[in-house]
Amino acid sequence: MEEVAVLIVGAGPSGLAVSNCLSHLSIPNIVLEREDCCASLWRKRSYDRLTLHLAKQFCSLPYMPHASPSSTFMPRKCFIEYIDSYISRFGIEPHYCRSVESGSYIENEKKWRVEARNTLTQEKEVYVAQFLVVATGENSKCFIPELPGLDGFEGKIIHSSEYKSGKDYENQKVLVVGCGNSGMEIGYDLANFGAHTSIVIRNPFHVLTKEMVYIGMLLCKHVPMTIADAVVTFLGKFWYGDLTRYGIHRPAKGPFNLKVANGKTPVIDVGTIKKIQSGDIKVLPEIVRINRNNVVFENNVVEQFDGIIFATGYKSTTNYWLKDYEYIMNKDGMPKRPCPRHWKGENGIYCAGFSKEGLAGTARDSVAIANDINEILNGMKGKIKVN
Ligand SMILES: Cc1cc2nc3c(=O)[nH]c(=O)nc-3n(C[C@H](O)[C@H](O)[C@H](O)COP(=O)(O)OP(=O)(O)OC[C@H]3O[C@@H](n4cnc5c(N)ncnc54)[C@H](O)[C@@H]3O)c2cc1C
């Protein structure tokens, strides 16, 4: 059994940022990570052409702004290099291959007890801590919807997190299900590699360029979000025109308000819209059922496919292992309290990286959590600030 002041579960950007902020305040902490590396989402579960959609100034972790020569929109590899320098510069040493299987609050000791499986030795380890920080991410588990006949599909099925590039799909008929940023970018990549690509679109979403989002992010700092929404929506309409004939409708709520309220990210177009307009990517409506290699759509169209890529998003898994989740989370594994008070629960539990605001949210959460713990332990308020 190991006892520590703060136990952090997850060594993604959020867990690393919390650990660094605590260490700057001389608060002892341990980070547990189920994989054999940190930032596993970025190393193992993302595709080759992935580039940050937000400008680097909105994607840095506390105490380390991005170096000025790096590109404004960083490729995945550069972001991984940034994370590698982050852990080496601040001496963060997560305990890898520790899959946390349970976490519960011990009432009479006023401490958290966490059990982790060492995936190399299969041995169980027990940790006890005054504070527990959940940093397992909003994207902890891949989500694939249950569709009638999916089990009998005779082609290849993958989730977007397993997709690397379209090079294995040349000349194949591929269906991408889901039109968030993963689906739209994977569709684009497939078409570039010569796959006959279709994409399922079923609900309204915003389409913007990364430059428009950049302008919107800057505006959000100085004017009410509703104004940023109005400006960015205007730019999106002006640039893309009416896309309804392709099944693309705009939601009534603006892109930034929608992101904060529902976590729905606007689609940041990498060139997919042009390919949809030119017919290189075909838009199809919701799937009704699947018969062997045939997929039946809501409009009664039946198409045959060699493969399906489910870009249908992710779920949080905190509630699978966190027994006393109700001190901080809802049944869906997301924070009970609305942003910006989402990061603090009762009895010394916190969550980092669940603000639905990407890495900018991670940076804010980690500073807030470290300051709060420092205040409880040492009585010092607001000791550290965001970059
Ligand atoms: C494809 C993709 C691209 C994205 N691009 C951007 C972007 O450009 N800008 C942006 O701001 N955001 C982006 N995001 C959002 C992204 O989630 C965050 O940027 C960031 O990775 C969140 O960090 P995190 O540490 O909270 O979660 P994660 O990066 O998911 O890290 C959580 C860690 O916890 C570990 N873990 C989970 N369960 C357990 C357990 N039971 N025991 C031990 N360890 C566990 C996981 O293995 C993982 O390493 C993107 C997301 C995806 C999916």
Ligand SMILES: NC(=O)C1=CN([C@@H]2O[C@H](COP(=O)(O)OP(=O)(O)OC[C@H]3O[C@@H](n4cnc5c(N)ncnc54)[C@H](OP(=O)(O)O)[C@@H]3O)[C@@H](O)[C@H]2O)C=CC1
């Ligand atoms: N470069 C970058 O920075 C990138 C960032 N990301 C980010 O990662 C996060 C996750 O993105 P992503 O993986 O796209 O997941 P999302 O949750 O954003 O999108 C999931 C998509 O799947 C659709 N969907 C879900 N169930 C079904 C179904 N049964 N039938 C048809 N469609 C369905 C949803 O549509 P509906 O709305 O109709 O439910 C939605 O379009 C986001 O925050 C995103 O912005 C992702 C890729 C690249």
Ligand SMILES: O=C(O)C(=O)Cc1c[nH]c2ccccc12
């Ligand atoms: O890409 C993502 O998943 C993000 O969460 C980044 C992000 C945070 N706030 C936003 C507002 C508009 C577009 C993307 C983001």
